[in-house]
Amino acid sequence: MDQYIQVPLSNEDAEKLSAGDYVYLSGVIYTARDAAHKRMYEALGRGESLPMDMDRNVIYYMGPSPARQGRPIGSAGPTTSSRMDKYAPSLLDLGLKGMIGKGKRSEAVKDAIVRNKAVYFAAVGGAGALLSKSILSSEVIAYDDLGTEAIRRLEVKDFPVIVVIDSKGNNLYETAIKEYCKE
Amino acid sequence: MRTIQVSQITDAIKEMCIEANHFLTPDMDEAMKCAVTSEEAPLGKQILNQLQDNLKIAGADMIPICQDTGMAVIFMEIGQEVHFEGGILEDAINEGVRRGYVDGFLRKSVVADPIYRDNTKDNTPAIIHYEMVPGDKVKITVAPKGFGSENMSRVFMLKPADGIEGVKNAILTAVKDAGPNACPPMVVGVGVGGTFEKCALMAKKALTRPVNERSSIPYVKELEEEMLAKINATGIGPGGLGGTTTALAVNINTYPTHIAGLPVGINICCHVNRHAVREI
Ligand code: SF4
Numbered sequence: 001m002d003q004y005i006q007v008p009l010s011n012e013d014a015e016k017l018s019a020g021d022y023v024y025l026s027g028v029i030y031t032a033r034d035a036a037h038k039r040m041y042e043a044l045g046r047g048e049s050l051p052m053d054m055d056r057n058v059i060y061y062m063g064p065s066p067a068r069q070g071r072p073i074g075s076a077g078p079t080t081s082s083r084m085d086k087y088a089p090s091l092l093d094l095g096l097k098g099m100i101g102k103g104k105r106s107e108a109v110k111d112a113i114v115r116n117k118a119v120y121f122a123a124v125g126g127a128g129a130l131l132s133k134s135i136l137s138s139e140v141i142a143y144d145d146l147g148t149e150a151i152r153r154l155e156v157k158d159f160p161v162i163v164v165i166d167s168k169g170n171n172l173y174e175t176a177i178k179e180y181c182k183e
Numbered sequence: 184m185r186t187i188q189v190s191q192i193t194d195a196i197k198e199m200c201i202e203a204n205h206f207l208t209p210d211m212d213e214a215m216k217c218a219v220t221s222e223e224a225p226l227g228k229q230i231l232n233q234l235q236d237n238l239k240i241a242g243a244d245m246i247p248i249c250q251d252t253g254m255a256v257i258f259m260e261i262g263q264e265v266h267f268e269g270g271i272l273e274d275a276i277n278e279g280v281r282r283g284y285v286d287g288f289l290r291k292s293v294v295a296d297p298i299y300r301d302n303t304k305d306n307t308p309a310i311i312h313y314e315m316v317p318g319d320k321v322k323i324t325v326a327p328k329g330f331g332s333e334n335m336s337r338v339f340m341l342k343p344a345d346g347i348e349g350v351k352n353a354i355l356t357a358v359k360d361a362g363p364n365a366c367p368p369m370v371v372g373v374g375v376g377g378t379f380e381k382c383a384l385m386a387k388k389a390l391t392r393p394v395n396e397r398s399s400i401p402y403v404k405e406l407e408e409e410m411l412a413k414i415n416a417t418g419i420g421p422g423g424l425g426g427t428t429t430a431l432a433v434n435i436n437t438y439p440t441h442i443a444g445l446p447v448g449i450n451i452c453c454h455v456n457r458h459a460v461r462e463i
Contacts, residue, residue: 020226022226022229035300062250063250063251063290063292064250064290065246065247065250065252065288065289065290066288066289066290067288068245068246068288071246074246074247074250074288074290075241075246075247075248075249075250075252075290076250077249077250077251079251079331080331080334080364082364102331102363102364102366102422102423103331103362103363103364103423104362104363104364122363122422122423122424124230124233124234124237124422125249125331125363125366125422125453126234126237126248126249126329126366126453126454126455127233127234127236127237127249128237128246128247128248128249128250128251129237129238129240129241129244129246129247129248129249130233130236130237130240131237132246133240146302147291147302147304148250148290148291148292160233162226162422162424164424172424172425173362173363173423173424175425176224176226176418176420176424176425176426177362177417177418177419177420177423177425178418179224179418179425180223180224180227180418180420180425180426180427181416181417181418182416182418183413183416183417183418
């Protein structure tokens with residue numbers, strides 16, 4: 001089912017989404033990938049606060065290519081989520097409501113998604129030019145020295161994603177493949 | 184002897200880095216178009232259509248097809264009658280990569296040290312493979328490689344007794360493990376034989392062969408076709424979200440090997456299987 005959803009994600013919206021739903025997100029999301037996650041994780045370990053509040057927010061696992069003049073961002077598709085698996089459960093426990101990436105997640109992440117009634121979305125990998133068209137603005141808010149891996153605040157309009165793991169723990173990667181498996 | 188100025192190599196590589204990151208080769212373009220028609224899953228079709236739109240936007244607005252503009256893998260086939268002038272060839276190649284990535288608004292994805300991980304900020308150094316060939320020409324292939332799919336690549340040191348069934352299992356294992364992580368539809372490059380490093384290099388080079396061109400060795404051609412059908416029967420589909428298009432091609436290269444071994448290298452590539460080729 002196609003749905004238009006506002007981000008940050010409300011608890012109600014997060015819970016009503018089901019694996020397989022095609023969703024257009026509008027509002028504000030944040031980018032972070034490997035290096036930014038490592039830093040946030042270390043900051044939490046030292047008892048410091050994070051560059052942004054996790055509560056109800058959505059993190060996009062993405063490091064863009066540089067923007068040409070007059071554009072908010074360059075190519076901007078998802079990176080492989082499993083590299084963030086080590087860090088994701090702690091962020092979910094702090095209130096993170098959604099993650100956008102591509103590829104499989106660990107059991108620990110799935111459990112944390114269910115525990116916190118959150119959602120894992122996939123954006124289409126390798127569609128960075130198309131996805132950049134749904135990004136209205138981009139601003140580095142932390143870890144500028146990390147270049148493409150800095151944390152960015154993105155304003156998005158009808159950003160297309162697919163629900164892969166829903167708040168009940170259903171996993172589209174597992175169910176959809178079975179449907180078309182002819183082995 | 185034919186003299187070539189290394190600055191010519193720099194200029195060509197700069198342009199090729201930009202070209203490869205914005206335009207697919209005609210064979211890849213065609214394969215992606217055909218996939219839209221043949222895909223059976225509605226969501227799979229929708230994703231393949233998005234990828235068509237993505238390619239159009241990439242070319243029209245000069246936005247890289249994918250934000251991971253890769254590590255620049257460069258094959259240099261150098262005719263042995265060629266003499267280079269004007270500087271060191273390796274520096275000239277890296278200068279081409281630097282200019283391509285900096286001037287072309289491509290992402291800088293290379294870190295100087297695998298453990299300390301400081302970004303080199305210009306995507307150098309490239310991974311360069313030199314080959315001496317007959318003649319007085321230089322053939323350059325620039326193949327920017329994304330790491331979502333690179334990370335899912337494998338080397339299996341099989342035993343001779345594992346035979347062709349072992350090779351088939353190895354390919355299927357790598358593809359299934361890769362699943363959605365490698366941004367399917369994939370292109371699967373395979374190297375069978377040689378040594379540990381030779382099979383991996385053959386697999387990488389196999390990815391630069393047009394996807395509509397089969398091996399000239401009859402049993403290898405059959406193996407390529409059989410494996411493509413098997414991979415597309417896994418159900419992984421576009422984006423790993425279910426469907427009948429999991430791979431666009433399986434390209435296999437072979438080489439003599441040792442009496443005691445059967446090395447198999449499998450280099451997984453995503454649908455952004457990029458390369459630009461030029462002869463100077
Ligand atoms: S695997 Fe390929 S399509 Fe996917 S993000 Fe990496 S380079 Fe892009």
